[in-house]
Amino acid sequence: MPLASPLPSPMALNRPQQSPSIFKKRSASGLGSGSPLPSSAASYLSALSQADARARSVSPTSTPALSLSSSVTSSSEDTILHEEEEDALMNSNADGLLLPTRPPNSAQVFSTVHTEFGHCANDKYRTTSQHKLGTPLPTHVEQDPPYYILLSTYVSYLILICLGHVRDFVGKRLSPSSYQHLMPQHGYAPLNSDFDSFYTRRLKTRMDECFSQPVTGVAGRTIMLLDRTSPDYNHTQLFTGTRTRALNISSYNYLGFAQARGGCADAVEESIKRYGISSLGARLEGGGTDLHNMGEALVANFTGMEDALICSMGFATNSTIIPALVSKGCLVISDELNHASIRFGTRISGASVRMFKHNNMKSLESLLKEVISQGQPKTHRPWKKILVVVEGLYSMEGTLVNLPGVLELKKKYKFYLFVDEAHSIGAIGPRGRGVADYFGVNPRSIDILMGTFTKSFGAAGGYIAGSKTIIDHLRVNGHSGAYAESMTPSVLTQVVASMASIMGVAPPDVPSKEIVHPGPVASASLPQWINLPLNLASGEEGTSRLRRLAFNCRYLHSGLIKLGFITYGHPASPIVPLLLFNPGKMNMFHKMMKQRQTPIVVVVVAYPATPLVTSRVRFCVSAAHTKEDIDTVLRACDEIGDVLDLKHGSVRGKDRWNVEQVIARAAELGSNDD
Template sequence: MAIQPASPTPSIFRKKSTPTLSTAASYLSAVSEADARARAHGGTPNSTPALSLSSSVTSSSEDTVLHEKEESNDDGLVYPKVPPTSEQVFTTVHTEFGHCANDTYRYTSQYNPTRPVKGVPEQDPPYYILLTTYISYLLVICFGHLRDFFGKRLKVADYRHLLAHDGFAALNSDFDSFYTRRLKLRIDDCFSHPVTGVPGRTIVLLDRYSPNYNKTMVPSGGKTRGLNVSSYNYLGFAQSKGGCTDADVESIKRYGLSACGSRRECATLDLHLQAEALVARFLGMEDALISSMGFATNSTVIPALVSKGCLVISDELNHASIRFGVRLSGANVRMFKHNDMKSLEALLREVISQGQPKTHRPWKKILVIVEGLYSMEGTLVKLPEIMELKKKYKFYLFIDEAHSIGALGPHGRGVCDYYNVNPRTVDILMGTFTKSFGAAGGYIAGNRDLINRLRLSGHSGAYAEAMAPPILSQVMASMASIMGITLPRAEKSSPSRGLLVRHSDSTLTITPEEPPAYPGNALASWLPPWMPTPESMCDGSDSRMRLRRLAFNTRYLNRGLRKLGFITYGHDDSPVVPLLLFNPGKMAVFSRMMRTRATPIFVVVVAYPATPLVTSRVRFCLSASHTKEDIDTILQASDEIGDILDLKQGLGERWPLQEIIARAVELVNMEEVP
């Protein structure tokens, strides 16, 4: 079970850099040759190393000569920078947002109303997998208790924190801390890795090792850049250059870096009011309230919505912030089986007919709380069926869209957009800015009377920190980029729009266009006059590309893993793809084998108590910044490691890896995968 931690010696898997070309003439000649080869091939090759950093236009196994142009980053690493072909000019850094000009690698995330809303059945592994998993836990528990028994008597100094001494009780109970000390500690090198730089398509890990079996971690001084499938950077807005970054820099120049305390302790900035108005427009709601922390958005707002005498009906897999907020409210709570509408309807019939406990009086209000996308399972809420139940049983509906907003729907508006449901038929929409928008904080959106009430009675407004100006700028710029920006009529043909927006502080006096209907564009008057608005942000082309690339990547990886024979949970359109590992020992091995490949891949392994004890998993968090070649690399690594660790226990038809890579577009566009 225990695996010796990595030593500080240099890894033999570290990728070697390619020597530079000697002259500019040879460099330009190489670019010309690669351009000609790309056009001659007429498409993108099946696979290429994800960290070759070549674009999907120029990528080719024989184009390694183009890896000569290297530049040093602030992180001290040296990595190649490959120029695009003459037909494509990319404004992004390839290590942060992958260059991909192939329009066939696009897909629109949208529910087909002609087909029933179906959940994804969860497969069970063979019995021998479950048996060995239980035996593994049993061995760890038995040997762990034996070590505690003898350690308290033979190594008192090492167990001082578990023993009473000097009249004080033990600081920790050996039973309460048993899981942390005897299981998590063994695989602790897979968790809490320090990183540096931009968490985009790639990320830089600070190397470390442990001299005492993971009790402490010592930095080795090295750094490793690898493919990043561990960040919630769904739309790829984690970038060091671009429209959002320019807006943040300008905001820092004007407002500074930090917030000034709670919203009631200081004057509310104009940015706060503009951000709340823009969020409401983006969601198609009357008004919105923003908070500086996503967890606090739920835990402080729910007590302001319900209280004693009210009933909260919660999905059994709802996030901890929802559970915490319900406990603080004092309301009664009942849970229904995850995403099971029959279970929900049966519970609604029961609670409405029986009323409150003891008195059987009617409930003051019934609030149903669900999530748009469940991040541990990758499942989407069955919103059309819930809306039918809402019409029938007259309850209030609260949707937590922390992971779905920006990541789902043809316009990036979340599950309402994905299912083509009018957002105003939902009573409360909650979400965070930490995933798709590359910022921090959260929001609550609803009708104006409700939001005004929450401003007074919700604790987030009275006691929480105000959002810092750069974060507000990031939220507004990324959200406006998704929406697209409608410029005033007189400015549409003006070539100096960029200069006007960057340097003019005066309010525009030109009559703007009529406010567009949901889910339309944002008006320029909704944004600060100093905020830069590049052409790609105004016309929405950049974000349409991001949304379609994310949808392609999610379906390709999800379906590709299933075709390889893995057991995965979740919906095909979910940007979080959980792959089941089951055995606790396989979590550590899978993470380490991914991290030490020639092309390092950084993943997130999740275990108890975040998941049930026997359903440990790895979660691939996909982004629009990943290219098709990146997904090929992940599939190839998973295929090899899956054979070694005996992870391919799924049912259904299987395809070989090369067939999956060659038929990727066909696989993504299938209505159903056999």
């Protein structure tokens, strides 16, 4: 796939003159861009081996900086292959010989895919994601901006609403054809509600440029954007035919397993050869293939539970499993910021629902006292069961559940606990086992653990883990087992390979009975045809990724605060929300980040996903990011924050640092010593 089109993108026309990108090899040695392509497979392999030998002798400590104006050292040039030439080399040659589909010994050619995963060997930029025992979890305090920011935000919405209604009133009379989809026609009622579509037509459409950005390729450390333009104010989008490579801080690729090459990708390729790409017939009458059974056993081992059930979709895991747990006469107590899948599953279960203030243990205890003493409405009979549902990591706020506080209340009031770890599993904790690992509690003190594979594991689907009695019940009564399609073998292989890489694989001579949670996975628990490279099988690479992710999270979170921004969330969270407030600043922030010399793609979030006046940008940090990548994001935020007037945090005066101070003291900000 070419990294640059012959035609410049619209945003590239406005950029200052740039020096050659580091994505192109500039040296004349080996496989350089100025060198002719090898004429045979043998010469290709020889040149690649020489380049690897030179790279190993120099031992580079980090991926070159992403900036398009960065200089590239000679040691890096030997191992950075132009992706377009590499694709050509791996598919054909002048002699018509069949070349390998990927370079040999993938552990040695990491720098050929530095766009997917940035490598950094500096131990200063690592820390451990772990809660210090005996210390209380810091309470999340939402900061309010100055009154003029709130006032201007409300006025902005007021103007949009008033002008929108005026335009609708006039438009329905002067241009009725534009509103046919909102008006009755030929005796049929409109499928779209005029009121419901008002927000979409009058606000979201104005900002559609920063939503649903089309991309191609691997969503790793960088991502390839398909440039587009709109001739009719975002009603339609047209592709320009050009592409832009951007730093990707918008994907849930927490551990960087979104890679097209490497040990996990090799395992997935092998699974396709063995099982095919379809999931048809993989699950019959509630049963499954050997790969499904191994996957569920591995998930149970990873989470520290007795058994586990795998579903093919994360949203469906909650929405189809919760109705199998509770029904009429039961009570679900839900955190007010729980995900839509939890709300939907609870709604269709028929159970009564009560909500408590976000992560507020006093609110939860007060509600528990009330519902236990009063019982069911009207009859006041005792509840059949009470299920408290919380999330491990809240995706819009970046806050962690106060798990020790919830467990204390569980012992006192005897309710069942359901923890949704969609964003926390694999991302936090010294061993990546989620919130129980982070707080150092026994996972079996939690009744039900739910999680997804779409974030840390680079795959798809979800799981439910718990006691064998509960899981057996859910296999029969949960709708996902009976009606949903099973997970495809290739996706399941990615789950198994990435999870085993985090855990590490025990030597074959170690019996499974001697391995206790949270230890490595037994060799016999994995398919024999999955051969992970030594750095993955040993767990060394997985541990390194966890520690790099922990550092990157704390560094970005603390750095933004020191620069004066208002942020939400816990320092250990890989989701770092930066508050924008005014809806007009959402599109501007997105544009200005993407139009920088080093383009950066971000995710902006607004109502109804967030409260009306707390529009925000969510940075999604990954272990694939280098320290220099976070530096790039901080510099961009510092400059854009001054232009858009975003620095309204509580850090003021001498406590506020400039961006160079933040970057120079990165090791201090990213440590877990606070």
